[in-house]
Amino acid sequence: MLQRRDVHNSDIPALCHACEARHRGLCGALDPQQLIALSKTSSRREVPTGAELIGEAELVERYSNVLSGVVKLTKTLKDGRQQIVGLQFAPDFLGRPFKAESAMNAEAVTTVSLCSFPKATVERMMKESPELERRLLNQTLKQLDEARDWLVTLGRKTAAEKVASFLLLIARNIDPTGGSDTRSKAFDLPLTRSDIADFLGLTIETVSRQLTKLRTQGLIRIENNRHVVIHDIARLERRAGQ
């Protein structure tokens, strides 16, 4: 695969140069040689909103880094009730190590760009590089922390608190669109009302009503259904029940 040499990036594959995963993500654990080896079998691609990433056969044997966009992980009961069990933002890792088939579905909720590689390559590298395994362990621990926080939200918070918690979660994970004000924050919601409902264990009607309430009470502003401005983060945090 492509690669070039220059003063500052000797030996790093071109594919990886501007890649966020190389800094904050898993690939940060690899030295230039390993990056080259991995990039030989890796492929970068852009998928549209709604694309199924895991559940279809193609990707079961591949791991991916999320480079941009948002991916939802869902589980579905036999009768169709659905729950989002995780949201992956860049530079998160996608795929369940040490397991052949996935117990969840993964679907792009925005346009998503991915860098993916064969399972076998990653697992071989993990044996050579303890640092890679360490990063994977750390990311898994972080996801476990997040899942447990969300258990509290689903189990013990009211609908109003759930919606406020959701807005704060997104605000923390999406790069805000401009604004130097530390009290306020603006961003585009990556999820539809239906996805938000599936994330919060509510119906779309309840989500809509709670957003309306936050709007009429002056805590947030909503434009074009998707763009949200939080006027006072601290105040919204109080509404989130913690």
Place this chain on the structure above:
Amino acid sequence: MLQRRDVHNSDIPALCHACEARHRGLCGALDPQQLIALSKTSSRREVPTGAELIGEAELVERYSNVLSGVVKLTKTLKDGRQQIVGLQFAPDFLGRPFKAESAMNAEAVTTVSLCSFPKATVERMMKESPELERRLLNQTLKQLDEARDWLVTLGRKTAAEKVASFLLLIARNIDPTGGSDTRSKAFDLPLTRSDIADFLGLTIETVSRQLTKLRTQGLIRIENNRHVVIHDIARLERRAGQ
């Protein structure tokens, strides 16, 4: 610390001989030499029901293996609402690697026996033994899977389904008391109604009513409040919504 030699267990510390964690738990990753090193700083102890394991100062700097009994991990909102975010059975590992302070409380819900060691020792061994880190990663991934399954239960199941799911969870993790029948299963509930409610995001009254309903419908029998007999596991699984 104590150790002895014999034909079958040369060099394995006496402390570890009959230990379940040495087979299915983390210590299975260690060779006899490492076991000896670890056992020099490890201490085994029995704690009574209700003992706080994490949250008190003593244990923050120690990791533990659960050797028997059940530990609940809880989170609490500012106003006191509580949610159990995990149950640890033998031979689970207790403690959050790479983090100084815990974001949760851990409390014994039965008499619990623990084997604990200093954080520093474990983290040093992890660097030497990739196999140890691998086991820790695997256990963390398993806990993440369980937490995500529970998100579905909290977010999308009815009270009746939640209680049925809970009984099945316990049945899977507690050694059943005798009985060769594969359809039925009997065990003692390790949790009070209040704990069950905190696990399911319900009130104790609702838990009690749902248990009564399962009882009157002939799916289970309950003796002395704690002892449960599931008559037909498959039928209960259908009640659990999957």
Place this chain on the structure above:
DNA sequence: TCGTTTCCTTGACGGACATCAACAACTTAG
């Protein structure tokens, strides 16, 4: 023995959220 506490069950009632339904604002196809 009795009182106290803890744990659990059961009933009556109300409220938070789901369900059902109508409609508005956009988008896309023809």
Place this chain on the structure above:
DNA sequence: CTAAGTTGTTGATGTCCGTCAAGGAAACGA
């Protein structure tokens, strides 16, 4: 342009589960 589909909002109504209250059963200490 109109028609049809998608996405979101709002209102009316119902229901599941929380809240409040009373009381039984077992454990424990005085």
